[in-house]
Amino acid sequence: MAFSAASEPTPARGPQSEVERLRQENEQLRQALGSHAVIDRAIGVLTALGRIAPQDGFTVLREVSQHTNIKLIQVAEEVLKYAQGAALPDALLGELQAALARHRLSAWPDP
Template structure:
């Protein structure tokens, strides 16, 4: 029975990881379009914003996706995003 619970927990963890990866990929796509940069640079921008704001990469990706749909970004995230994109152009 313990083995079944362990497998369920691992399965849930993998499902969260796949969902998080999908969000990051979508955010990279948004940055590629918005910033007119390549996909590699899109990931670098996400990573830089995450590191400079001390916010998880997946959370930054979620904020980028919401921003693409019209939501405002926190001022610190917006400033770091602009700085990271400016370094790629």
């Protein structure tokens, strides 16, 4: 008589494995919250320095991420470093300028 994998009982989760699962879930939520905060700050920088509407900030970050094949959180981190005086990597600079130009508010005159 053959048994399929579906008919085998699932091993009972003990309290220790449940605690570990909850720890892992908690860590994932902490990382997501931290990433969200970084991305939100980068959106603020782009809104102010890039002269774009706040709702376009995430779109710009996403476009740059997709065009450079760099993770969105890494693009956001580079934007924040730039706001503090660091240079942008060449791979990001051109894409960021192009994305900002596509979304720039026309009501603001260029300096």
